[in-house]
Amino acid sequence: MNGNYYSIDIWGLLIALAMVAIAAGISGIMRMGIGKTLLWSACRALLQLCAMGFVMAFVIKSNNPWFVLLLIAVMLVAAVQITLSRATGVPKGMAGPVLLSLVVTMLIMVSLVTELIIRPQPWYAPQLVVPLTGMLLGNTVSTLAVGLSRFFESMRERRDEVDTLLALGATAWEAARPSIVSSIRLGLLPTTASLASAGIVTVPGMMAGQVIAGGNPIDAAKYQFLILAVIAALTLLADSLIMSMVYKKCFTKDDQYQPVGQ
Known part of the structure; x- marks a missing residue:
């Protein structure tokens, strides 16, 4: 926490990803056929958002x-x-x-x-x-x-x-x-x-x-x-x-x- 801002550490991200993994596991048990797609999409979203975060930080800093x-x-x-x-x-x-x-x-x-x-x-x-x-x-x-x-x-x-x-x-x-x-x-x-x-x-x-x-x-x-x-x-x-x-x-x-x- 910094002032009124609450940051998310790496453990928070892993817990969020684990929640998606549990949902994907439930999908597998119920044979919905979307578990792998859900998990892969979540991992890709995390990587893409983090990459965009780094790029935006660079662009903002460079002004x-x-x-x-x-x-x-x-x-x-x-x-x-x-x-x-x-x-x-x-x-x-x-x-x-x-x-x-x-x-x-x-x-x-x-x-x-x-x-x-x-x-x-x-x-x-x-x-x-x-x-x-x-x-x-x-x-x-x-x-x-x-x-x-x-x-x-x-x-x-x-x-x-x-x-x-x-x-x-x-x-x-x-x-x-x-x-x-x-x-x-x-x-x-x-x-x-x-x-x-x-x-x-x-x-x-x-x-x-x-x-x-x-x-x-x-x-x-x-x-x-x-x-x-x-x-x-x-x-x-x-x-x-x-x-x-x-x-x-x-x-x-x-x-x-x-x-x-x-």
């Missing part, structure tokens, strides 16, 4: 804007790969639209949050920009993966309907719009659920972390609302942007329906 931008670029590339690995039933060639959607959301986040809302000095303050980028990317990745999967699945399910709409003179956008709306709504469900339950059912991660670290609970609540509001706005923007770029993949140059991602 160099180029290191901040380089770390964000690496995070963006990793986010594209994770999005495509989570999305199912999508066609090839989606890396470009996903990267563009993520870059746009990052630029807006940096511009609005750092320049208009928090206004840190310097503007690239690593202890602020890097964690915010990570939280936003994590939520945007999940939204894009769910949205893309749902869109192409919906287009396949609506094949006859889409053909009928096109035959009646509808444009490709008009024929694809129900699938676009469905995918965006589904992708935003976790975000809207978090907004609705924050402060009543749950104490979200950023607020809990700041309070545990000895921060002012009111300031922690303000930061948490900022994060939830930004995530809600920018995940909607990212999903809408990528849908506007990819819906044409379901149509030929003559606006005829063509199944993709099967």
Whole structure:
């Protein structure tokens, strides 16, 4: 303990890992088939988080804007790969639209949050920009993966309907719009659920972390609302942007329906 901050030593981490191992053992006894995956994922998460902790400590200590931008670029590339690995039933060639959607959301986040809302000095303050980028990317990745999967699945399910709409003179956008709306709504469900339950059912991660670290609970609540509001706005923007770029993949140059991602 340091002041009001409670640190976790190596034994604490080992106990936490042992809890996962016990859960994996229970899975093995019940023959669920997820024990090894659970244990491996926990070990990988521990290594990845510790590695990111060391990297962030270096970037914060250096206080160099180029290191901040380089770390964000690496995070963006990793986010594209994770999005495509989570999305199912999508066609090839989606890396470009996903990267563009993520870059746009990052630029807006940096511009609005750092320049208009928090206004840190310097503007690239690593202890602020890097964690915010990570939280936003994590939520945007999940939204894009769910949205893309749902869109192409919906287009396949609506094949006859889409053909009928096109035959009646509808444009490709008009024929694809129900699938676009469905995918965006589904992708935003976790975000809207978090907004609705924050402060009543749950104490979200950023607020809990700041309070545990000895921060002012009111300031922690303000930061948490900022994060939830930004995530809600920018995940909607990212999903809408990528849908506007990819819906044409379901149509030929003559606006005829063509199944993709099967």
